[in-house]
Amino acid sequence: xxxxxxxxxxHDVARLAGVSQAAVxxxxxxxxxxxxxxxxxxxxxxKQLGYRPNLIARSLIKGRSDIIGxxxxxxxxxxxxxxxxxxSTRLRRARRHLLVFTGQSNEYAHVQVEDLLKYRVDxxxxxxxxxxxxxxxxCRKEGIPVAFLDSRAxxxxxxxxxxxxxxxxxxxxxxxxxxxxxxxxxxxxxxxDSATNREREAAFTTRLISHGQAIPMRVVGNFRRxxxxxxTRALLSLNSRPDAIFCANDEMALGALEVARYEFGIDVGRxxxxxxxxxxxxxxxxxxxLTTYSxxxxxxMDKLADVILDPVQYEPRPQFVMEGELxxxxxxxxxxxx
Amino acid sequence: xxxxxxxxxxHDVARLAGVSQAAVxxxxxxxxxxxxxxxxxxxxxxKQLGYRPNLIARSLIKGRSDIIGxxxxxxxxxxxxxxxxxxSTRLRRARRHLLVFTGQSNEYAHVQVEDLLKYRVDxxxxxxxxxxxxxxxxCRKEGIPVAFLDSRAxxxxxxxxxxxxxxxxxxxxxxxxxxxxxxxxxxxxxxxDSATNREREAAFTTRLISHGQAIPMRVVGNFRRxxxxxxTRALLSLNSRPDAIFCANDEMALGALEVARYEFGIDVGRxxxxxxxxxxxxxxxxxxxLTTYSxxxxxxMDKLADVILDPVQYEPRPQFVMEGELxxxxxxxxxxxx
DNA sequence: GTGAAAGCGCTAACAT
DNA sequence: ATGTTAGCGCTTTCAC
Numbered sequence: 001x002x003x004x005x006x007x008x009x010x011h012d013v014a015r016l017a018g019v020s021q022a023a024v025x026x027x028x029x030x031x032x033x034x035x036x037x038x039x040x041x042x043x044x045x046x047k048q049l050g051y052r053p054n055l056i057a058r059s060l061i062k063g064r065s066d067i068i069g070x071x072x073x074x075x076x077x078x079x080x081x082x083x084x085x086x087x088s089t090r091l092r093r094a095r096r097h098l099l100v101f102t103g104q105s106n107e108y109a110h111v112q113v114e115d116l117l118k119y120r121v122d123x124x125x126x127x128x129x130x131x132x133x134x135x136x137x138x139c140r141k142e143g144i145p146v147a148f149l150d151s152r153a154x155x156x157x158x159x160x161x162x163x164x165x166x167x168x169x170x171x172x173x174x175x176x177x178x179x180x181x182x183x184x185x186x187x188x189x190x191x192x193d194s195a196t197n198r199e200r201e202a203a204f205t206t207r208l209i210s211h212g213q214a215i216p217m218r219v220v221g222n223f224r225r226x227x228x229x230x231x232t233r234a235l236l237s238l239n240s241r242p243d244a245i246f247c248a249n250d251e252m253a254l255g256a257l258e259v260a261r262y263e264f265g266i267d268v269g270r271x272x273x274x275x276x277x278x279x280x281x282x283x284x285x286x287x288x289x290l291t292t293y294s295x296x297x298x299x300x301m302d303k304l305a306d307v308i309l310d311p312v313q314y315e316p317r318p319q320f321v322m323e324g325e326l327x328x329x330x331x332x333x334x335x336x337x338x
Numbered sequence: 339x340x341x342x343x344x345x346x347x348x349h350d351v352a353r354l355a356g357v358s359q360a361a362v363x364x365x366x367x368x369x370x371x372x373x374x375x376x377x378x379x380x381x382x383x384x385k386q387l388g389y390r391p392n393l394i395a396r397s398l399i400k401g402r403s404d405i406i407g408x409x410x411x412x413x414x415x416x417x418x419x420x421x422x423x424x425x426s427t428r429l430r431r432a433r434r435h436l437l438v439f440t441g442q443s444n445e446y447a448h449v450q451v452e453d454l455l456k457y458r459v460d461x462x463x464x465x466x467x468x469x470x471x472x473x474x475x476x477c478r479k480e481g482i483p484v485a486f487l488d489s490r491a492x493x494x495x496x497x498x499x500x501x502x503x504x505x506x507x508x509x510x511x512x513x514x515x516x517x518x519x520x521x522x523x524x525x526x527x528x529x530x531d532s533a534t535n536r537e538r539e540a541a542f543t544t545r546l547i548s549h550g551q552a553i554p555m556r557v558v559g560n561f562r563r564x565x566x567x568x569x570t571r572a573l574l575s576l577n578s579r580p581d582a583i584f585c586a587n588d589e590m591a592l593g594a595l596e597v598a599r600y601e602f603g604i605d606v607g608r609x610x611x612x613x614x615x616x617x618x619x620x621x622x623x624x625x626x627x628l629t630t631y632s633x634x635x636x637x638x639m640d641k642l643a644d645v646i647l648d649p650v651q652y653e654p655r656p657q658f659v660m661e662g663e664l665x666x667x668x669x670x671x672x673x674x675x676x
Numbered sequence: 677g678t679g680a681a682a683g684c685g686c687t688a689a690c691a692t
Numbered sequence: 693a694t695g696t697t698a699g700c701g702c703t704t705t706c707a708c
Binding site: 359392 | 684687
C-alpha cells in the first residue's frame with residue numbers, strides 16, 4: 001500500500017550529474033567553493049530526482065540541529081497562541097525551527113527537556129514552566145542557551161528570564177484606583193503558590209498601604225473564571241461590600257465583572273471598580289471594557305529569540321522585566337461628576 | 339564564554355563501563371537482548387557521564403525521526419491552542435514529537451513543508467492551510483502520511499481530511515431559527531473565497547429555501563470581528579431589518595451581538611436572533627450566551643493523530659466529517675410566550 | 677575547483 | 693548475550 005519509495009540521496013544526484021558526492025554537498029552549501037557550471041549540473045540533477053538535503057545527517061555532523069525547543073507549561077494561556085506565532089515567525093528568519101512540547105505549569109518540564117536534549121536542540125525556551133535543578137545543571141554544563149518566560153522559580157538562576165512588570169503594574173493599578181476615589185478595595189489572588197501571584201499581590205498591597213490604606217480584603221480565584229465567579233459572589237454578599245476589586249489576571253476580572261453585572265445588577269465602574277492584569281483580547285471588547293495592564297508581548301518574544309540566537313551577548317544573564325502599559329477603561333470609570 | 343562541553347557519546351560510556359559500544363546501544367533499546375548485569379553497568383556509567391542517546395544519529399539510521407510536522411495556517415484561530423495541546427499530549431504517548439510551523443491560511447504551506455521534509459518527518463498535519471500540488475505529489479511518492487484539518491483545497495485529494503460538519507451544522511441552525519419563528523433571516527459570510535464559508539453558506543441557504551423561504555439577505559464579515567461589526571450596522575440600519583442573523587463563525591456573531599445590544603439597544607434573542615458557528619469559549623459566557631454549533635475537537639485531534647500514526651489503516655483515505663452539536667442558548671430565545 | 681576518504685553517533689546484521 | 697563490522701547521508705579535511 002503506502003510503501004515508502006526510497007528518498008534520493010546526494011550520491012544519487014552525484015551519479016546522475018556525473019560529479020562527486022562532495023560536489024553535491026557544495027552545491028547546496030551557500031558560499032562554498034564550486035564553479036557555476038558544476039553547481040548548475042548538480043541542481044539540475046537534483047531537481048530531476050526531487051532531491052532534498054537530509055538535515056538529520058547534517059545535524060549529526062555539525063552537532064547542532066537548528067531546532068529550538070519550546071516547552072509551554074500552560075497551553076491554555078491566552079497568550080500562548082500569539083507568543084508561538086511571534087516566536088515562530090521571528091526564528092524562521094534565523095532559519096531555526098521550533099520543537100514544541102506542552103506540559104504542566106506547576107511541575108518541572110523534566111521529561112520534555114530530557115527529550116529535547118536528545119535531539120541536540122540549539123536552545124531552549126521555557127514558557128510558564130520550570131526546570132528541574134538537575135537538568136538546569138546539565139544545560140549549563142553543555143552550554144545550551146535557556147531562556148524563561150514568566151517563571152521565577154529558583155532554578156532559573158543563571159539563566160535569562162523575561163517577564164512582565166508584575167510589580168510596577170499592580171502598583172500603577174493601586175494608584176489609579178485610589179486616584180479615582182475607590183477606597184474599600186479588595187484583591188483577588190491567583191494560585192496561592194504561584195510566584196507571579198505573590199509578586200502582583202505584594203506590589204499591590206504594599207502600594208495601597210504606602211498610601212495609608214488598610215490591608216485590602218482578599219479572596220482567591222486561582223487565576224480561573226469559575227473560582228473567580230464564586231469568590232466574587234462571596235465578596236459582593238458581604239455587608240460591607242468593597243467598592244473596587246483588583247484581580248490578579250483578566251480571566252478572573254472578567255468573571256467578576258459578569259457576576260457583578262448580571263447576578264448583582266451592579267453598574268460596573270460607577271458602583272464597583274474592577275481591574276485586571278494582562279490585557280487579554282476580550283478585555284477591550286465593548287461589552288467588558290476592563291481596566292488592566294498590558295504586556296509588550298512582541299518585545300518579549302523578540303528578547304527571548306535574541307537570547308537564544310546570540311547567548312553570548314547576554315552573558316551576565318539578566319532578568320528582563322518588560323514594562324507594559326496601564327489601560328484605563330470603563331470598568332474603573334466612576335463617571336465624570338464625582 | 340559559553341563553550342559547549344563535549345557531549346558524551348555511546349563510546350565514552352562503553353569505555354567507562356568496560357563493554358562494547360553496541361552494548362550501550364542495547365541497554366537503551368527496550369526489549370533488546372542484554373543481560374541485567376551488563377545493562378546495569380551501562381546505565382551506571384551513563385548516569386555518571388550524563389549520557390543521553392543522540393536521537394539525531396538514531397534517526398539517520400532508521401530513516402525516520404519520530405517527529406511529526408505541524409503547519410498551522412492561522413495561528414490566531416481560537417482553537418489552535420487547544421488543538422496543539424490535545425495533539426501534543428496524544429502524540430507524546432506514541433513517543434512522537436511536534437515540529438510546529440505557522441503560516442498563512444490563504445497561501446500554500448510550501449516553504450514550511452519543504453523544511454519539514456528535509457527533517458524527514460514521519461508525518462504531516464496541516465491545519466487550516468493548503469499544500470501545493472508539487473509537494474502533495476512528493477509526499478504521496480515518498481509515502482509520507484499527510485492529514486488535513488479543515489481544508490478542502492483541491493490538493494487534499496488522496497489525503498485524509500478531518501473537518502467539522504460545515505453542511506449539517508448550518509442546516510440545523512436554519513431549522514432551529516425557523517422553528518423559533520424567525521422569518522426575516524440574514525446570513526453573514528466569512529472570506530468570500532474560503533471553502534469553509536462556501537460550504538456553510540450553501541448548506542444554510544439551501545435549507546432555508548427548502549423550507550420555502552426566500553434567499554436570505556447577505557453581508558460579508560470576513561470571519562473577523564471588526565468587519566462583522568460594520569456589516570451588522572449596515573443590516574440593522576435597513577428599513578426592513580432582519581429578525582435573525584446567522585454568522586458563519588462565532589467571532590463575527592459576537593461582534594454582531596455587541597453592536598445589536600450596545601449600539602442599537604436591541605434585546606438579543608427576543609427582538610433579534612443571532613447564531614454563530616464553532617462554539618468558541620466566549621460564546622458560552624453569561625454575557626453572550628450565543629447559539630452556535632460546537633465541534634468535537636478532541637475526537638478530531640484523535641483522528642488526525644490516528645491517521646498519522648497508522649496510515650495504512652486509513653488506506654482509502656477518507657474525508658472525515660465530524661458531527662458536532664447544536665448549542666441552543668439565549669441569543670435565539672424569543673421568550674416562551676410567542 | 678574538484679574528488680577521495682574520513683568520520684559524526686548510532687543501529688543492525690553477523691559472528692561467536 | 694556479546695563484540696565486530698558495516699553503514700545511515702551528509703560535511704569536511706586533504707590532496708591534486
